[in-house]
Amino acid sequence: MSMRNSFLLLITFLVIIRPALLSASAGETNEKKWGIAPFPVVAYQPETSLILGAGSVIYFKPEKSEAKTDSLQLAAFYTLKNQFKIAAVSNTYLSDDFIYLKAVTSVARFPTDFYGIGPDTSKSAKENYTPFTIPFEGSFFLRIAGGLYAGPSYGFYYEKILKSEKDGIIDSGITGSGEYISSGLGASLVLDTRDSGINAHSGLYAESKIIRYSKSLGSDTGFTNSSIDLRGYFPVYSTTLGVQLVGKTAYGDIPFQLYPSLGGGDIVRGFLYGRYIDKNLVAAQIEYRFPVYGILGMTIFAGAGDVEPDIDDLGNHIRYAAGAGLRMMIDKDEKINIRGDVTYNGNDVYTYVDILEAF
Numbered sequence: 001m002s003m004r005n006s007f008l009l010l011i012t013f014l015v016i017i018r019p020a021l022l023s024a025s026a027g028e029t030n031e032k033k034w035g036i037a038p039f040p041v042v043a044y045q046p047e048t049s050l051i052l053g054a055g056s057v058i059y060f061k062p063e064k065s066e067a068k069t070d071s072l073q074l075a076a077f078y079t080l081k082n083q084f085k086i087a088a089v090s091n092t093y094l095s096d097d098f099i100y101l102k103a104v105t106s107v108a109r110f111p112t113d114f115y116g117i118g119p120d121t122s123k124s125a126k127e128n129y130t131p132f133t134i135p136f137e138g139s140f141f142l143r144i145a146g147g148l149y150a151g152p153s154y155g156f157y158y159e160k161i162l163k164s165e166k167d168g169i170i171d172s173g174i175t176g177s178g179e180y181i182s183s184g185l186g187a188s189l190v191l192d193t194r195d196s197g198i199n200a201h202s203g204l205y206a207e208s209k210i211i212r213y214s215k216s217l218g219s220d221t222g223f224t225n226s227s228i229d230l231r232g233y234f235p236v237y238s239t240t241l242g243v244q245l246v247g248k249t250a251y252g253d254i255p256f257q258l259y260p261s262l263g264g265g266d267i268v269r270g271f272l273y274g275r276y277i278d279k280n281l282v283a284a285q286i287e288y289r290f291p292v293y294g295i296l297g298m299t300i301f302a303g304a305g306d307v308e309p310d311i312d313d314l315g316n317h318i319r320y321a322a323g324a325g326l327r328m329m330i331d332k333d334e335k336i337n338i339r340g341d342v343t344y345n346g347n348d349v350y351t352y353v354d355i356l357e358a359f
Contacts, residue, residue: 159179188207248280254279303320
């Protein structure tokens with residue numbers, strides 16, 4: 001069996017086995033009621049153009065109000081730039097929230113752009129390439145106390161570059177070109193006191209993670225990735241003020257696809273994903289969310305970030321962006337929104353349409 005088929009089976013296994021785990025957990029403790037919020041994927045991002053597809057957020061809500069809600073996010077879409085992606089994100093709590101399982105995976109063929117490595121790369125350096133990718137990351141957490149969890153994490157990344165520009169940086173043999181596998185083990189620490197993992201109105205979320213990719217685990221090169229993600233949600237009557245701080249570092253023989261990246265639809269909206277990459281990243285964003293009428297709401301947000309080769313240089317090339325967005329609630333029980341955001345970074349205006357909040 002080929003490696004590609006093996007990981008397609010892994011994704012299928014994760015989706016199929018999850019209800020069984022939930023059923024076993026419910027039998028041990030309390031019943032869980034479930035709901036589903038299906039939605040057509042008619043979205044837009046600057047990296048993809050128009051996105052067409054379908055998806056759903058399936059959630060399992062315990063009868064105990066203090067217990068955490070499980071969720072399974074599924075999506076499949078195709079873009080006008082001949083990109084496709086099938087993705088799954090699972091968050092499962094077992095044994096009265098003592099065990100927390102998290103898994104993220106996808107299969108994608110995504111023509112995209114590479115601008116080189118560094119905090120101040122030129123637009124003229126852009127080269128297009130087409131990768132086929134299968135990333136997977138899974139964590140097994142045990143609750144230490146309250147909303148504090150810790151446990152091992154496994155990271156896997158497969159990529160085969162199907163097409164690249166002749167005599168470009170990727171074609172020259174940069175680490176990660178051709179066919180590449182990364183496989184690593186590490187540890188994660190999570191603190192989660194949010195009132196909702198889908199659309200928080202109050203509480204804190206903090207995640208720290210480090211993964212060492214090594215040849216002994218099947219990785220083509222050895223390197224280490226670490227990250228910290230801090231979020232706070234503060235209620236102001238019926239509105240919410242959200243703040244986020246993200247830091248990432250990487251060292252070793254790093255494939256170019258796994259460098260910390262500034263931009264995209266989540267971390268500092270307003271810059272293309274992968275536009276600025278380097279070994280160290282720091283980014284922050286703030287967002288004010290408020291209802292407008294019925295199922296409609298709005299947000300105002302701003303973000304800033306920097307990537308640098310040396311951690312001491314962080315702050316030398318800070319990029320800023322700000323914008324506003326419209327929210328339409330498609331599930332009132334779990335407050336699941338479709339979001340549309342417009343951003344400006346001082347030079348360019350970008351539009352994003354997506355499901356769920358940016359953070």
